Structures are given as C-alpha cells and as structure tokens.
Amino acid sequence: MIITIQKPDEEINKMIEGRDRIFIIGCGTCATECQTGGEEQVKDLKNKLESLGKKVTGQLIVESVCDQRLTRRDLRRNKETVNDSNAIMVLSCGTATQTVSEISKKITIPCCDTEFIGTTERIGKFYERCRACGECILYDTGGICPIARCGKTLLNGPCGGQAKGKCEVGGWEKECAWIQIYERLRDEGRLDLFKKYRPPKDHSEMASQREVIFR
Amino acid sequence: MIREAFSELTKAIRAGTFVYTGEIEPLKTTSLEETLETAKILKGHVIAANITDNPTAFAYMNSLIPSYFIQKEIGLEAVYQVTVRDRNRLAITADLLAASALGIKNVLALSGDHTTVGDDPGTKPVYDLDSTALVDLLRKMVDDGTDIKGNKIDQPPKFNFGIAGNPNADPLDPEILKIERKIELGADFMQTQAVYDVDLMKEFVKQVSRLKVPVIVGIAPFKSRGMMDWMVKNVPGIVVPEDIQKSLLAAREKSKEAFLDENLKIFGDLIKEIRNTPNVSGLHIMTIGFEWIVPKLIEKANQ
Numbered sequence: 001m002i003i004t005i006q007k008p009d010e011e012i013n014k015m016i017e018g019r020d021r022i023f024i025i026g027c028g029t030c031a032t033e034c035q036t037g038g039e040e041q042v043k044d045l046k047n048k049l050e051s052l053g054k055k056v057t058g059q060l061i062v063e064s065v066c067d068q069r070l071t072r073r074d075l076r077r078n079k080e081t082v083n084d085s086n087a088i089m090v091l092s093c094g095t096a097t098q099t100v101s102e103i104s105k106k107i108t109i110p111c112c113d114t115e116f117i118g119t120t121e122r123i124g125k126f127y128e129r130c131r132a133c134g135e136c137i138l139y140d141t142g143g144i145c146p147i148a149r150c151g152k153t154l155l156n157g158p159c160g161g162q163a164k165g166k167c168e169v170g171g172w173e174k175e176c177a178w179i180q181i182y183e184r185l186r187d188e189g190r191l192d193l194f195k196k197y198r199p200p201k202d203h204s205e206m207a208s209q210r211e212v213i214f215r
Numbered sequence: 216m217i218r219e220a221f222s223e224l225t226k227a228i229r230a231g232t233f234v235y236t237g238e239i240e241p242l243k244t245t246s247l248e249e250t251l252e253t254a255k256i257l258k259g260h261v262i263a264a265n266i267t268d269n270p271t272a273f274a275y276m277n278s279l280i281p282s283y284f285i286q287k288e289i290g291l292e293a294v295y296q297v298t299v300r301d302r303n304r305l306a307i308t309a310d311l312l313a314a315s316a317l318g319i320k321n322v323l324a325l326s327g328d329h330t331t332v333g334d335d336p337g338t339k340p341v342y343d344l345d346s347t348a349l350v351d352l353l354r355k356m357v358d359d360g361t362d363i364k365g366n367k368i369d370q371p372p373k374f375n376f377g378i379a380g381n382p383n384a385d386p387l388d389p390e391i392l393k394i395e396r397k398i399e400l401g402a403d404f405m406q407t408q409a410v411y412d413v414d415l416m417k418e419f420v421k422q423v424s425r426l427k428v429p430v431i432v433g434i435a436p437f438k439s440r441g442m443m444d445w446m447v448k449n450v451p452g453i454v455v456p457e458d459i460q461k462s463l464l465a466a467r468e469k470s471k472e473a474f475l476d477e478n479l480k481i482f483g484d485l486i487k488e489i490r491n492t493p494n495v496s497g498l499h500i501m502t503i504g505f506e507w508i509v510p511k512l513i514e515k516a517n518q
Contacts, residue, residue: 120376149331152300152340157395158389159326160381160408163452169329172451182389195392197400200304200348200363 001119002030002093003126004037004112009048015109016087022049023069023078023085024059025100027092032061035123036112037091046110065096072103076170082106116148133202134205140193142184147169149177155198218357218375218403222320223292224263225375225403230430234491234497236294236406236431237261237509238287241276247284254285256506259309260513263292265323265499269301272333279310283317294406295319298327303343304352307365308362311353315372322376323406324349324397347397350378354401360472377404380430380497382419383412383452391422398426406499408445409435410507411455413488418495436482438505438514440467440474478508483515490516 014113016022024042031037039061046056058081062074075082082088087107090097094114101108116128131148137155138145147153151169157178161168171178185194220226227234237257241250250266257264264285267277295314295332297307308439326346330338344352344363352363353376360371378397384390394405405428410416420430437443443463447455459481466477490494500509 050380093444151331152326152342152345154326154342154345156345156393158393159346160379160384161326161451162384164385168451169331179386179389182386182392186388191392194389197347197351197396199351200344203343 001033001117001125003115003118003128004034004093005030005109006036006041006112009182012089012109012111013052015052016049016052016089019054019087019107021055021057021085021087023088023106024049024214025065025088025090025096026059026061027065027096028061028063029066030050031050031065031092031096031112033120033123034126037061037096041091045089058097065092066072066092066099067212068099068103071096071099075100075104083096131132133201134210135201137198140196140198141181142188142190142193144177144184145156146177146181149180154178218401219373220375222371223319224294227262228404228496232262233495234263234431235261235355235421235513236497236499237264237506238267238283238501238503239264239501239506240267240270240334240498241278241281243273243275245276246278247276247281249302251284253506254281254289254291257509258289258291260499260510261291261322262286265294265296268296268298268325268327269333270302271328271375272330273336274334279314279317279319280422282314282319282391288319292321293319294321294323296323296325298325299342299344299346299349299350300327300330300340303341304348304363307344308352308356310325311356311372311374312368315374320374322353322374324353324376324378324402346378347393347400350376350397350400350402358401375403377406377431378402379408380405380414380419380423381408381452382410382432383408383454385452387419387422394423394428395426398428402428404429404431406431408434409433409450409453409487409501411453413485415454416489417492420492430494431497431499432495433499433501434482434485434489436478436505436508437474437492438465438502439471440464467487475508479511479515482512483518486512 026037026042042059049056058078062071065071089109089111090100091111097110117130118126119127128148133147151167162176165176166172167174167176220229239253266278266282282295285291286293324346330340355361355374357374360368380394463477466473
C-alpha cells in the first residue's frame, strides 16, 4: 500500500490562496486505509474550506485515483462542476495527484505527502517495506528487504553502526535489518546466502521515468 | 594469489613485525598545519597513520589531501580511509586513481557513519557501493587492472587495502561472516574498532584467526572524562568495562594529570595484553587531539 499523511493546514492554505471554487477528490484505496483521503477526510476538508469562505463545487471518492480509467470516468461524470472549479484538491498519493492533473488539466493541489510503500499493522501504524528498486532479492535475504529497511541500503551488511541488533540511524531504536536477515537465514539453515557477496545494483534502469509496457 | 606488498605497512606485517598505526583527523579547515604537526608527533612511533574520511559524517578536508602531504612533507605513510557514504562508484574510482598517482599505498575500505549522525543530518547518503563492494572494486583495480564494471585501467594502482572489524559487535557471528566475505574478496589487513575489554578482544581474534588475515587491534584512550562519556554513549556497541570507567573517574576526581596517568596505566596494560595475544599483527592507536600520548603509551607498554 502507498502510505500517505496529510499536509499541515498552513501549507495547504498557501496553495489555495486566491482560489475560491474548489473540487475535492479522495481515494477509495490506500488513502482511505491511511485515513488521509477517505469519506471522512473529504468531508472535513469541505467544512474547513467553507469556513474559509471558499465554495466547494463538488466532491467525490474515486475507487482508485491512480487508475486513469476510473478517474477519467468519474471526472467526466462531474464535468460541469469540475469545469466550474479553479482548483482540484487531491487527498491521496503523488501518483493520484498527477493522474488528476494530467486528465483534468486543472490546477491540482496535493493535500497529502506520500511517505512510502508499506505494510499496515493497524490504522495509524504503517511501516516501510519496499523501495520499488525493480530487482527483488527477498529470497536471498530471508524475506527482509535491506534496500527499504537498512539505513544505508547495504547489500552486504551489517555495518558497524548496529549495536545489539539496533540501527544507528535514529539512535539505536529501530531494528538493524541485516541482523534480522542474519537471524532469519540462520534459523532457516541458509547462512550460505547471508555470506554470499552481492555486487552493487545496476541503477541504469532507475535512471529515468520507469515504464512497464507489455502490450 | 598473494598480492604483492606495496606499502611499508604490509611489508612490515608480512615480515612479522608487530606494527603500530595511528590516526589523524582532518578538520573543517583549509589549513594543513595541524594535520602535519600531528603527523610529526606520530612519526617514528607508528609505521603509518590513518587519515579519516569525514568521520561521524562531518564534512572535513578531503582525506586524500592530508594523506598525500603527510607522506610527502613528513615521510609518514598514510592509510587513506575511503567511505562509501559520500561518493558513488564513479567518484570513488576516480579518487582511487588520483590516490595512486599521488603515491598512496594503503586504503581502508569503510561504510562510514550515517549522514543522519553528522553535522548536517539532511545530507543525502550515497551508498552506491557498500564497504564489501569497495573491497571488490579495490581488488579489481589492483589485481585485474579494471574498474568494478570491468573497464580497463591504464597503469593500474598499486594498493594494499584493509577492512574494519568490530570486536564489540553484538551479536558477533554476523560480524565474523561479513569479515569473511571481505577477506574472500581479497582484503590485505584488518584494523578494528576500539576495544577496552580484553576478553572480547581475545574472543574476536580467536574467531577471525581461521581467516588468516593480519589483525591490527584498535584502542582509543580517553582524552578527557567528557570524551569517555561520549564514547560510551555514542559509539555503537562500545564496551568499556565498569572497573576501567571507575578507576578513570576516581583519578579525574584528583586531577587532570592523574586522569592521564591512569590512562597510561590502563592502556599500557591493555597494549601488553594485545601484544601477547596470538595472531595479532599490530595495534591501531586512535588518539584524536592528544597524539602526544602515543609515544608515552608505547613506552609504557614496553616497560
């Protein structure tokens, strides 16, 4: 899931300065689960805008804003109110904001900061698990990703910055991913994989806007 | 294949001499004066001195420059420390070529403390390579005459290169396996993080002895009570036994001089223990800011 948090009011207020007719879009998938862009947050934003004297021209929750097909369909259905707006506020991730911007051609205001691809323990407890590096090595690392979870993204850890299994980044509070990897591989009888040298990653694929096109 | 001994340090280790190395920290300055003064103090007492590369992620003078000047001006061999924190493989390869052109013979391959513990925590950390991949790069440059990708180098560098090890590491097993990984890639020597606990040091040396790598054990005496407190609190996993802390604190109650005398006693004894431990090739003495204690320490250990 894409984990988002809401931007502070002051930051949002600056972006809506001078824009008096605003359309609001929430997302029914990740942002609903993060409670940053579901029904309630869209309603709260509407009330806030109205208390600032703005007109909310319309609001909707797209099932998945990042899916261009769904967003295009829903924007078309709300064509008149969208056209009557001088900004669209998007309560979702950066991909969602760009999708709305590309399709609507309207000034689009991101209301959330996109944090990471993560796992949900429960609402309000989200943890990063993937950096979308395009070269998954989880089989070799006991199902624990050092790219997302090691402070130095080491492929051959641990480093000297771990103490009693904790990481120097953030003051030895978080787990050292490489100690976790070691323990997991040890318990699985696969320490040969721990000791294996992993050469540096090929970053050429990540050098520009990535695409997946298969037909 | 055993790599040729290019440096005086490696030659001495291979000849079976118990070696002493020191450490010099370039500062946030454009002046080389202090660095060269420090090198002068160390010269004659240590065979080589490590020049740190932005230690604890503080931006200081590029370690290559003092490495060059202590060799040229003072005649003290440098162990050029290179971390993978601040430069990608392109920049590191370029710097290593430059280092060889400047006559550097020893390189120490390090990860480097994370940028978030430094003096500008917002800095973007690089870590394109890790310290293991840096060992791989060094091996390829020196033995194969290529960069890490396999592109040919005209007149390849002649380095001996080392790695760091941490006897305080808890758990110790993954540390040993990581060291083994680097030794298999071709590191020539290992220098360790500071040890204070004799038993920890002995256990570590015992465990790495099967890897047949020369081990230079690190010690870091305390300049002041403040430094001792800082080390205990901030250096990952450092283990300073209670009795050492207590005797130093008691001495400090008397006077600053008594504190330094106690240092000489404690670390003189520790050096003796290290020297008498089988399979130890040398001692790395880290005394940033009070290098004058190095000759006294070695003298004390020789008594």
